[in-house]
Amino acid sequence: MSTTAENEWLRQVTVLGVGLLGGSVALSLRRALPQTRLVGLARTPEKRHFLASSGIVDATAETISEACQHSDVVVVASPVDRISEMVISAAASSPPECLITDVGSTKRQIVAGVGEDPTASKKFVAAHPIAGSEKSGPENAISSLFDEKLVVVTPTETTCPELLEKAHQFWRLTGGQTCEMTPSEHDTHLAAISHMPHLVSALVAKIASPEALPLAGSGWRDITRVAAGDPTLWAAICSENRAAIGSELKQVAEELERLRQMLQDADDTALYRWLTEAKKIKEQSP
Numbered sequence: 001m002s003t004t005a006e007n008e009w010l011r012q013v014t015v016l017g018v019g020l021l022g023g024s025v026a027l028s029l030r031r032a033l034p035q036t037r038l039v040g041l042a043r044t045p046e047k048r049h050f051l052a053s054s055g056i057v058d059a060t061a062e063t064i065s066e067a068c069q070h071s072d073v074v075v076v077a078s079p080v081d082r083i084s085e086m087v088i089s090a091a092a093s094s095p096p097e098c099l100i101t102d103v104g105s106t107k108r109q110i111v112a113g114v115g116e117d118p119t120a121s122k123k124f125v126a127a128h129p130i131a132g133s134e135k136s137g138p139e140n141a142i143s144s145l146f147d148e149k150l151v152v153v154t155p156t157e158t159t160c161p162e163l164l165e166k167a168h169q170f171w172r173l174t175g176g177q178t179c180e181m182t183p184s185e186h187d188t189h190l191a192a193i194s195h196m197p198h199l200v201s202a203l204v205a206k207i208a209s210p211e212a213l214p215l216a217g218s219g220w221r222d223i224t225r226v227a228a229g230d231p232t233l234w235a236a237i238c239s240e241n242r243a244a245i246g247s248e249l250k251q252v253a254e255e256l257e258r259l260r261q262m263l264q265d266a267d268d269t270a271l272y273r274w275l276t277e278a279k280k281i282k283e284q285s286p
Contacts, residue, residue, distance in 0.1 A: 005006065005043055007036075007173065008110075010033055011036065012036065012070050013071060013073045013074075014040070014041070014061075014067045014071040014073070014074045015039070015041070015057065015074075015075050016041045016064060016067065016074060016075065016116070016246075017077035018042065018088060018138050019077060019139075019141075020132065020133060020137060020140050021103045021141075021145075022141075023056050023140075024145035025077065025103070025145035025146075025174060026038045026056050026057050027142060028143050028147075028191075032174070037058050038059075039058065039071065040059075041062075041063070042060040042061070044074045049058065050139075053139065054139075056141060057140055061114075065092075067090075068093065068094040069093055069095075070095070071075065071231055072095070072097070072098060072271075074090045074098060074100045075100075075101055075103065075219075076100065076102040076103070079161055079232065079236045080104040080106050080109075080233075080236050080240050081111065083104045084109070084221075086112030086182075087100050087102065087110075087114045087120050088117045089113065089125050091120035093277060096125065098123055099125060099166045100120070101124070101126065101127045101170065101171075102125045102126055102127060102128075105190060105195075106240040106241045107152075107183035107187055107253070108127060108183040108184050108187045108241075108264060110126055110183075110240075112125050121156075121158065122160065122163075123163070125153060125155060125167035125215055126154045126155075126183065127152065127167060127171060128151065129145075129150075129151045129153065129176055130149055130173065131145050131146050131149040131163065131176075132145075134226050134227075134228040134229050134279045135221060136229075136230050137182055146174040146175045146176040148177060149176050149268055150176065150177055150178075150179060150185050151177065152177045153167055153171065153178060153179070156182075169181075180200075180249040187244050190244075191241055195237060195241055196252065198226050199238070200228070200252065201224050201225070202227040204227070209228070246274055255281055259275035261269070262274065265275055
């Protein structure tokens with residue numbers, strides 16, 4: 001963890017989108033840097049009341065301009081299809097040295113969208129903390145959500161080295177461990193390891209017959225846990241990364257056809273080899 005002196009530049013952090021992830025960013029910073037002022041965007045009286053009573057942030061603002069005007073860091077934690085426009089709005093009203101980062105689970109389109117605005121692109125370092133839950137909302141935010149979790153930072157060729165170092169420092173303060181990828185590398189890998197599996201989980205839930213559901217045990221519940229995620233959020237993620245996810249789903253369809261053929265041919269040896277290979281991959285995973 002960095003020393004207090006190293007973090008003196010972090011006087012105020014603004015969170016645009018104080019839900020599960022945004023709220024957890026605020027709580028993790030309150031734990032690490034209790035002297036840092038935390039501001040949250042809250043456009044409704046109900047949200048402002050909850051944030052004030054919960055202590056997640058120190059102050060709320062009704063507009064992006066008001067929320068960002070004195071901030072050293074702005075974290076955009078909105079659905080992925082709104083991140084670019086919110087980054088651009090935040091850049092227009094934040095100080096010149098402000099770092100703007102995000103939590104979006106897609107990166108290529110977000111980075112491209114921000115890149116169309118020179119002011120925003122100078123301040124933005126895209127990031128994706130690999131952490132979350134099927135739950136949503138600030139009421140489920142926790143200070144330890146990012147502890148020991150990987151945070152993928154996706155700079156571009158024009159990213160300022162000093163700003164990039166600030167982004168790494170910031171995300172480490174949340175408890176995360178940072179690494180770097182290009183936006184395209186990130187989206188390709190996340191399609192395989194997160195986005196496609198979410199759709200497969202939803203598929204398993206969708207095809208379960210009402211007659212079978214009373215028999216569902218822990219295996220079915222484990223496989224379908226993430227299917228309980230917010231459909232609006234996941235529809236936006238899939239739309240932003242449709243090409244990479246489509247490629248992964250094609251591979252899924254091919255493997256399912258292989259399995260179907262093994263069963264049809266009563267090829268138990270091939271089926272055993274297939275299951276053994278999958279088991280080894282799972283056992284070797286982190």
